[in-house]
């Protein structure tokens with residue numbers, strides 16, 4: 342058992358959530374009464390919207406993350422519910438009604454959220470780390486390219502787009518599914534991997550439906566360089582006027598030979614031009630760099646050329662460069678190719694050192710850098 346500092350037993354009502362503490366166990370719930378997080382014995386459990394439970398703890402100084410089996414998830418739901426039940430005695434008014442709402446969520450009912458989730462969403466593979474608490478609306482499924490050697494987010498899922506009618510219906514279904522929980526989520530993210538690759542005539546009704554169903558929320562989305570750089574500034578301006586606030590681009594690297602080796606289309610020159618267009622249209626830009634990709638062979642040129650690309654972009658201080666520690670999928674073409682060519686992968690410690698080197702150099706350019714660990718993703 343890990344010793345933890347005991348918080349006093351308490352109940353905190355936040356405008357968008359409830360926090361209950363009892364005997365060192367801490368549980369938070371959304372406004373519908375569904376569990377958000379549970380902490381006990383040094384382990385933090387987070388419930389995703391599909392009721393899968395992801396745990397995080399530290400063992401011998403190292404961070405450990407794992408997805409808990411369904412039986413353990415049921416136990417966690419029960420333990421968290423006990424925390425709420427312990428706060429019921431003496432609770433009055435708003436506090437009491439919130440606790441009673443929480444207690445309606447038996448572990449079985451909470452587990453059944455998986456079926457509700459699956460009726461509303463296709464699997465959500467990934468989001469940028471500053472958008473985990475967003476409203477995801479799936480305008481498309483899969484990725485238009487789907488051939489980068491390292492990426493398995495959408496493997497086996499051909500690209501398809503919803504009709505405007507199907508999208509509007511999907512947005513309403515998401516709103517019903519989230520319920521009051523939508524209050525916690527202050528923006529909209531258009532998924533999947535390449536939703537912004539659609540034409541303006543497909544995207545404008547999508548943005549309109551997103552804004553009509555979730556009014557007042559700025560909209561963000563992913564786009565790959567190949568699809569994005571062919572669009573003119575006027576295209577991006579039109580999207581901005583329709584509610585698009587920002588765009589996330591998987592830059593991966595500014596080193597063209599590495600990009601080609603990863604089988605990702607584009608070049609440093611095209612990327613810089615694309616970011617110029619996005620900035621001229623007044624959009625926020627989030628760029629994702631894969632730290633450690635290409636292993637030892639590409640370590641130095643990846644660093645140098647990525648920095649050179651960032652230096653050439655008219656990024657604003659509020660834009661963000663995400664540094665993503667590279668995680669090699671053992672079943673990927675990337676692994677096969679790396680092994681066939683005898684490239685040594687960087688160790689975890691080397692990737693961490695690279696990440697710090699990148700972060701320091703990016704901050705020295707006056708830009709923001711943030712860590713983006715795809716293993717932490719949860720929606």
Ligand code: SF4
Nearest residue numbers: 484487488489492534
């Ligand atoms: S473009 Fe992005 S989502 Fe598509 S395969 Fe490449 S990395 Fe994956």
